[in-house]
Amino acid sequence: MPTAQHLYELLHEEMASVVGVSIARLVLATILGGLIGLERQLKHRPAGLRTNLFICLGAAMYTILSDQLALKYLGDHTRIAAQIIPGIGFIGAGSILHARNNLVSGLTTAATLFVVASVGMAVGGGLYLTSIFETGLILLCLFLLGYVEEQFGLKVAIHGYEVVGRSADEITPEINRVLESIHGMTDNLRVANTLQHVRVQFELGATRKQQSQVLRLLKQSSVFESATGLGPVNTE
DSSP states (O other): OOOHHHHHHHHHHHHHSHHHHHHHHHHHHHHHHHHHHHHHHHTTOSSOHHHHHHHHHHHHHHHHHHHHHHHHHTOOTTTTGGGHHHHHHHHHHHTOEEOGGGOEEOHHHHHHHHHHHHHHHHHHTTOHHHHHHHHHHHHHHHHHHHHHHHHTTOSOEEEEEEEEESOHHHHHHHHHHHHGGGTOOOEEEEEEEOSSOEEEEEEEEEOHHHHHHHHHHHHHOSSOSEEEEEEEESOO
């Protein structure tokens, strides 16, 4: 019966082999990609935990394959890894949307996917400290710069709103009157009639400060029975 020492020696020998190194790299890529994906998931971004984790893991795996297959079949060590970049570019392009008012959403998501793939490639190439440092830098930028943009109103975002009133003929002019204060226009306006009242939902592209001002004015209006902010739409 094998002893604990014997099992430890077998495990140590296995981990020292090519298979062991590859497994360690894939695990690290999963952790680093998961950390970035978790930040995206917590902010309810389109590309969240699993997307970023899989891209980082896949990039690491393809980098490892590129090297190992070249050793086995005497080929170019960078042939497979070189195709990761255009592949990620294709995925990133699919996440970019052209919204109303000439607003483009998804750029941060696409850029995040691009750098997450580079983390996976770095891990797959054995650059452990570089990949860990890059992950920390990415998280710092996502947290810090996102906070700065939000606090100082540097970025225009699309938010949704819902107001309730007696009739659409009264509600629509009042909404336009409120938006006149920031020179804003409604997008994607929808009207739902009920037996008791009329519900109107619309979207507005504006800065954080302007969004707060609009919501305050909507709630202060005597025309509406209620006014509610529905939160951001197409966030990054």
